[in-house]
Amino acid sequence: MTSVDLTAATTLAREALDTFGIDPATPLTLLKNRENFVFSFTDHGSEALGSTEPTRYVLRVHRQGYHSDAELGCELDFVRALHAEGVAVPSFVSAPDGRGFCAVGADHPAGIHQVDLQLHLENHGNFGAERAGVDGSAALDSADFAALGRLAAEVHDATERSGYEMAVPRDDWDLEGLVGPSFAWGDPLRIAELTGDDRATIEAAIQRIREQLGAYGTPAGRFGPIHSDLTPENVLRTDRGLVLIDFDDFARGWHLFDLATAIHFFTPHPRYLEYRDALFAGYEAVRPLDPADHAVFPAILLARSLTYLGWAADRRGEDTAEWLAASVLPHTVRLARELLAS
Known part of the structure; x- marks a missing residue:
């Protein structure tokens, strides 16, 4: 397991944007860095995402090695199951290969990292601190x-x-x-x-x-x-x-x-x-x-x-x-x- 800095995480995030069919030069805003790097961005209409209207998204670069691909897939399946039952949880975007995330960084010194994409939730902040x-x-x-x-x-x-x-x-x-x-x-x-x-x-x-x-x-x-x-x-x-x-x-x-x-x-x-x-x-x-x-x-x-x-x-x-x-x-x-x- 390796630790990446913001520069490396941003590079990995941009590779993921390209994988999802989004312009990799899209401006990114860092929301959080704890276990994962979490970015937000606005897409102004991508054919790959099926929208012609400006839409905000959240992209997570997962900490390397924290979960296997199978474990992360299991997690996203759980969130989808809750969403289908009407529970207030995020809505994830499937990667082009049908998985709930993509893997990027094969040619990056930091190595392969998992990245998922979800719709941004308009909010007034966290419950508390x-x-x-x-x-x-x-x-x-x-x-x-x-x-x-x-x-x-x-x-x-x-x-x-x-x-x-x-x-x-x-x-x-x-x-x-x-x-x-x-x-x-x-x-x-x-x-x-x-x-x-x-x-x-x-x-x-x-x-x-x-x-x-x-x-x-x-x-x-x-x-x-x-x-x-x-x-x-x-x-x-x-x-x-x-x-x-x-x-x-x-x-x-x-x-x-x-x-x-x-x-x-x-x-x-x-x-x-x-x-x-x-x-x-x-x-x-x-x-x-x-x-x-x-x-x-x-x-x-x-x-x-x-x-x-x-x-x-x-x-x-x-x-x-x-x-x-x-x-x-x-x-x-x-x-x-x-x-x-x-």
């Missing part, structure tokens, strides 16, 4: 979280209605993927700052998570294909309501994992309990939960928090990894103490 949730500055309304809960429930309901089944395995958010030994995102105990009593607390809490999730089980009503990264930055606000984007980490997992992800960065917020209750109320307005779901949620919430530490452990030096180690780690330890005390 992770750091604003953690530092308590987020000024969101409980109704926002109710809407987010409804969206998560609609995803889970639509997945079951569609009969979607994963064509190829991905890194599941199951017991082993969450708390080891086969961590999907790395071992949280590798965070250097996790020492002494805090480390012992996390180790004990991991065992408690294993016990509780093992007893909770993985029946179809609780476990299946999920978005897996339902953070505030992966939800857009539009005139038609919230839209869920970025299915990079989609895999099989507990449905509650999506709710844990949605609320995780707001656990330090002074309005956390209000936000959490609204999230669950919105979800249950569409998809009922039972007492066992509510009882196991603290364990899943902590498991979600630990995944971020595992992610950071393998990316030290990056801004987000350092922020997680400095600002999120203390709250993860707090969640662990609360789980052990319950």
Whole structure:
């Protein structure tokens, strides 16, 4: 796996434009660079895209090696299945060969990269920001979280209605993927700052998570294909309501994992309990939960928090990894103490 800079990503993006039948000199605007480079552009009418009107698109240059072609194809099939069921998700453009993406860079020093193309979603920005949730500055309304809960429930309901089944395995958010030994995102105990009593607390809490999730089980009503990264930055606000984007980490997992992800960065917020209750109320307005779901949620919430530490452990030096180690780690330890005390 190699890392590319903006110049290389832009060159790869322009090769992809040509592959999709779009003028490669089309101006590109960088929207985001985290796991992928995400660009937007306006096409003023391409025969290949079947439109004579100016249309905005989003193009993603995927991080090399993050997913195989089969895994990425599986992801895009999942989004299409949700779209067909009326869920608010992106609409992808098929490549000329019929796949949901193209591969470019065969002659580039950076090597082959996957690139997909989707219609741009007119929006008013993200649902919120992770750091604003953690530092308590987020000024969101409980109704926002109710809407987010409804969206998560609609995803889970639509997945079951569609009969979607994963064509190829991905890194599941199951017991082993969450708390080891086969961590999907790395071992949280590798965070250097996790020492002494805090480390012992996390180790004990991991065992408690294993016990509780093992007893909770993985029946179809609780476990299946999920978005897996339902953070505030992966939800857009539009005139038609919230839209869920970025299915990079989609895999099989507990449905509650999506709710844990949605609320995780707001656990330090002074309005956390209000936000959490609204999230669950919105979800249950569409998809009922039972007492066992509510009882196991603290364990899943902590498991979600630990995944971020595992992610950071393998990316030290990056801004987000350092922020997680400095600002999120203390709250993860707090969640662990609360789980052990319950």
